Amino acid sequence: MKNINFNEVSTPAYIVDERLLEKNLKLLAQVMERTGCKILLAQKGFSMYSLYPLIGKYLSGTTASSLYEAKLGKEEMGKETHIFAPAYKEEEFAEIVSLCDHIVFNSLHQYDKFRGKTANCGCGIRVNPEYAEVEHEIYNPCCAGSRLGTTLKEFEEELSVNPQALDGIEGIHFHVMCEQNSDTLERVLAHLEEKFGKYMAMEQIKWVNFGGGHHITRSDYDVELLVKCINHIKSTYDVQVYLEPGEAVALNTGYLVAQVLEVQNKSFSLNQVETVPVILDASAACHMPDVLEMPYRPEIIGAGKPGEKKYCYRFGGNTCLAGDIIGDYSFDYRLKAGDKLVFCDMAHYSMVKNNTFNGIALPDILSYNEERGIRLIKRFGYENFKTRLS
């Protein structure tokens, strides 16, 4: 594989390598072929729609968290369009119905509010199996008092007051995973079946949607077990299985290229390692908010952990937020202004979350393939900052 020449890129810029994206898509397509399941792109994690034609060659369609995402998926990929939102707005509902094949409701109460207005859309209910293995509470939809999904107790209470509550429901949806392997899925499914098995077995239920959080394209992911899990649900309940990963589609396919603006003329001791603060033209707060939210330390090509190589630096954004710190890194050489840095795995949950806090410019969006090389897809400017304010 030819290397991308990051030195050609003006910064900051996200660059997605279409070869790596296609590699992920091929693996996902294999899972679809082997099981008959359908896989949708969860646009929440990756909405680089210039690549939707490529993604649409392999996947069955898109899923959305809102009207806008549904519209984007329909316009740019076509194919199947699904949606889940915790609550729908009455003003938006007719347009959602016109765009979507499946609408997933967060509760039987939400379904009741809109039933009769769903035309030919397939309607599903998001359930909460009350079992998850997510450590970060912010990503755990099964946390105490969660607003996401209907627990068995809530489900049966609603059914006891309204025995018709499930009429017209043809799907069950759950989403309780985050960056996890299929052994977690297997345990989640055991809880799901124990609680909701008798409902999944109903004649009217045509599909079960496993949500996202499946790290299928990670190198140590157990695809065989995933296939087994899908086939088990498919054959036990005679349903079409859907998966809707966001992260797994774009995992390890993109970079954020940044530049050193200033190597500060001072240092501090970090576990006895002399560390110099460095200002970049990329920001954690603006361009990689998961670094602060998750939090995690992104990899940089050629850099080591603090103390591993000779020169140690702490990278921060060019903003006024004291905590806009990307992380601590070491290099074999002294950094200087103008040096380029390449952050890895920056395709998902980056572009979709970026913002212009402090008036910081949005990174360009680029893609790379072997025939065309580097392609500038979009450059943002002052107007993009101004038009979001007034």
Ligand SMILES: *Cc1c(COP(=O)(O)O)cnc(C)c1O
């Ligand atoms: C976030 C989300 C997804 C995608 O999750 P990933 O972790 O990116 O795979 C899918 N479905 C629903 C309902 C979600 O909220």
